[in-house]
Amino acid sequence: MEGPPGFSDDFQENEVCRLKKALYGLKQSPRAWFGKFTMAMKRYGYKQSNADHTLFYKKRGKLITCLIIYVDDMIITGSDQEEISSLRRNLFTEFEMKDLGGLKYFLGIEVLRSKEGIFISQRKYILDLLAEVGMVDCKPSDTPMIINHKLKIIEGAKAANKERYQRLVGKLIYLAHTRPDIAYAVGVVSQFMHNPQEDHMEAVMRIIRYLKGTIGRGIVFKKNSHLDAEVYTDADWGGNPNDKRSTAGYFTLLGGNLVTWRSKKQKVVSLSSAESEFRGIAKGITEILWLRKIMKEIGAPFKRPVRLKCDNKAAIKISENPVEHDRTKHVEIDRHFIKEKIEDGTIEIPFVKSEDQLADILTKAVGTKAFELVLSKLGIGDPTTQLEGEC
Structure with missing residues (x-):
């Protein structure tokens, strides 16, 4: 350990500080630990993801190495075996580490691998x-x-x-x-x-x-021949009996595998079923933008527009209709946000029937x-x- 700033020069040989409070008892200890770890990773040539600050990655040609950290538990993966070995040696040199081997159990989540996938x-x-x-x-x-x-x-x-x-x-x-x-x-x-x-x-x-x-x-992640993304959105209208707010949800599939999902009560009361679906579409698009950002950083950008599937024709028509009228002026920001992403080719919004949407989700995503x-x-x-x- 080093002496506090301003006192370092006064320390003589064999003199030490008496620590009156444990490091783990300090409110700033997590920030200090993560700050030191981040500086170490940057010295090793890794970049910190802007989409997820706990993700660090390094590219060498077509090879990539990724590390993700939660407090003091880390997962290393990638296609560059040489860099993975180098990173482990560097971490063992600078920090006190335990190598737990292949990923089997992480934060209460069991991980099993087979020829069919993870x-x-x-x-x-x-x-x-x-x-x-x-x-x-x-x-x-x-x-x-x-x-x-x-x-x-x-x-x-x-x-x-x-x-x-x-x-x-x-x-x-x-x-x-x-x-x-x-x-x-x-x-x-x-x-x-x-x-x-x-x-x-x-x-x-x-x-x-x-x-x-x-x-x-649980969930199965299979190795498929593509990395196309799909999003399914849906919402009930006024389903909450307390305040008549709607609940919206979405599923995100990447390469045919379920990667993110959410079900959340909306913050405002919707005046129509189309409006509740419309707000659900906006939330699904924000998830798409986050996925696009993180996939681009690790070198696997989306090559075609993401298909966002919705079962409400009115919400789809409002998304594509540039005309302002009384029924849409109170959702103006969401409407322009969705329309902008359709026009720049980020998403497509095809219509899908409710029963087809449910069957597709069950067969493709939920293991x-x-x-x-x-x-x-x-x-x-x-x-x-x-x-x-x-x-």
């Missing part, structure tokens, strides 16, 4: 959650939430344990990282964190019972292969490596 799930996380709530032997539920649930805050209703409710919902939110099938249900129950009631707690327990019957589900089935087909040879470091 399968990620949170099986152990679900089992731990079931054990915590004492529902290991519970009867599974067929769906995560009742159709047309109409959950809302009822005046005078019996309150649930607020601390327990918040803890369970927080775990479910993290679990949605590999389970898009519960994203909507978790989004609904998270709206009552400030004042949970018994009905809300029952909805949370139904999600947990659904997980009991689908423990082995439901059982954990044991993937485990029996494990392969070897993936260059992905996980590291853990300490400052």
Whole structure:
């Protein structure tokens, strides 16, 4: 360790500072650690991504090496084996590191590899959650939430344990990282964190019972012959019984694999179903722009417009119609934003029927292969490596 600025010159040999407070107790310690790590990576010739500041990459001709960090856990991957080995040596020299080998378990997410692709799930996380709530032997539920649930805050209703409710919902939110099938249900129950009631707690327990019957589900990433992007957007109109706001969601497919998804209640009340769909399209486009940016940085830019699929003809017509009128003047910013991206060739908005859209998503994106089935087909040879470091 070095002496504080202004005191360094007064230190004699064998003199030390007495540290009165641990480094991990300081509010600025994460910033200091990440700042030092960033400077080290830049010295090694890596660039920090502008789309995701936790991503560092380095190109050598057609080869690329990527490192992504979460606090002090790192994943290294890429096509440049020589650079990967060099980076590991440099990190071991400057930081205290542990090489955990091939990526198998990262932040509660299990990673399995086979000839068919990569399968990620949170099986152990679900089992731990079931054990915590004492529902290991519970009867599974067929769906995560009742159709047309109409959950809302009822005046005078019996309150649930607020601390327990918040803890369970927080775990479910993290679990949605590999389970898009519960994203909507978790989004609904998270709206009552400030004042949970018994009905809300029952909805949370139904999600947990659904997980009991689908423990082995997750997402499969297959190696396909293209890197085309597709986005599916949808929204319900006035579906929230408390404030009549709509809920919009989108799925993003890259190379035929599901990479991002979201289900979120809109911030304003929509006056028509077309308007709620319209705002959902705008959110889907922002995700496309982020994906375009990050793919361009790592050397795989999109070669054709992204197809954003919507099931509302009125919203599509408004996107393409340059005429201003009373029904669209209150969504003017979103309208011009969408129209601009259509004109510059960033996106296309074809119409797709609701039933076709759902079937397409299920067949292309959501991997439901059982954990044991993937485990029996494990392969070897993936260059992905996980590291853990300490400052």
